[in-house]
Amino acid sequence: MAPVKNGRLVFNEIPTGLPEPGKTTVYDESQTIDLESVPLNGGILVKTLVLSIDPYLRGRMRDASIKSYSPAFTIGEPLSNYGVGLVLRSEHASFKAGDHVYGSHPFQQYFVAAPADAEKLTVLKNEEGLQWSVYVGVCGMPGQTAHHAWREYSQAKPGETVFVTAGAGPVGATVIQIAKQQGLKVIASAGSEEKVAFIKSLGADVAFNYKTERTRDVLARAGPIDIYWDNVGGETLEAAIDAAAVGARFIECGMISAYNGEEPYHVKNLMLIVGKQLKISGFIVMWLHEKHLAHFYETFPLLVKEGKIKYTEDATHGLERAGHAIVDVQTGRNKGKSVIIVSEDAGPARL
Structure with missing residues (x-):
């Protein structure tokens, strides 16, 4: 040849x-x-x-x-x-x-x-x-990210409230569906009306466009939040800290607001981490593979085939x-x- x-x-x-x-x-x-x-x-x-x-x-x-x-x-x-x-x-x-x-x-x-x-x-x-x-x-790294970190850090209980940023992305969308299947109330944000419609279709109880509604105002109405899935960082992280319940768990997955040389946003309410006794967990997905990857491959491809994870x-x-x-x-x-x-x-x- x-x-x-x-x-x-x-x-x-x-x-x-x-x-x-x-x-x-x-x-x-x-x-x-x-x-x-x-x-x-x-x-x-x-x-x-x-x-x-x-x-x-x-x-x-x-x-x-x-x-x-x-x-x-x-x-x-x-x-x-x-x-x-x-x-x-x-x-x-x-x-x-x-x-x-x-x-x-x-x-x-x-x-x-x-x-x-x-x-x-x-x-x-x-x-x-x-x-x-x-x-x-959804059956690769993004799905693994949602699956592993939720199992490891969320300590989710039915009836709790989770706020998911970048909810229309592959990680955020998967987190929304996992949380709904476990009986949580889900607040989720996205950057366009089309994406908001998508996260609503996944079952989000409160879905909003962060470009047209202030995150802080939405969380004041729909919170307090028990779990925060952070893909954004910056001012949104600050708003989530303000809206957090005592003992809330913050899962720090990414901070895309600072990826491309933007002026860093300095979070001003970090003392609330102490007063509210927040648990903040950053993670890298491959470090969680040993504990969670086998369960992921045993469950996720079938859930996707059955339409239970969209x-x-x-x-x-x-x-x-x-x-x-x-x-x-x-x-x-x-x-x-x-x-x-x-x-x-x-x-x-x-x-």
Whole structure:
């Protein structure tokens, strides 16, 4: 077989604000790959099918000297994130051609995973017959984030009230549904009327557009809150502290209000954490896998198949459009879980 193009989305330079497609990230088709003869050296050859676009990717677009929980992208190399791929060839005993694998994928059409990297990938059984993109959304890292942290930190009891920010996003939407199934009252916010309608359809008792209604006013009417799921930080966190009941649990998942170089908002009521005896838990999802991942895979794919956990998806077709999708997620223009469909071919390997 003749070599084929191996398109990549390359990290080109560190942004100072929002990432800019064509500047921060550049799509490159200069490389080729011979799918029949490329050396595997004990690893596997993978065809990328779908990639996840998540808010935290912005944090990886930094100088490598700045330490964080996730590694910085390397200038001149492809971005990477969670994806699903199809194994085309294998020299590793744990994988065979035709397997679908989930885990960290470079933003390129084909890649060889060395043995140590291959061992970090999960073979997806998908006995429920879900579309593969679901496994980077509600049945992937975003769903795991909601599932793991809720089980670990919420201490939820029927009749309590939870406030969920970014409620139309893949994590927030899943939290809303988990909370409703456990008998909680749910207050949820989103950034457009269309997104508000979606979170209402998930069962949110109080759903509002934070761009047209003040969060503080809504919480004053609908609170106090016993649990706060924070995807936003900043002034919204301050409003949640004001509205918190004594002993409320704050689950700190993300703070997108500070991801793109905005002037930091200084929360002014931190002393209330003491007076209200708040429990504030920050977390990184992979650190909770050992305790909760088995339960997640035992339950979530079936719940999705049965329609008990609903989701929306914003699919972008073509790796060359991934840079634009990254910006859409940072600015809230996406409608549902943002995924990049790299290849429509999700069938068995045929070389």
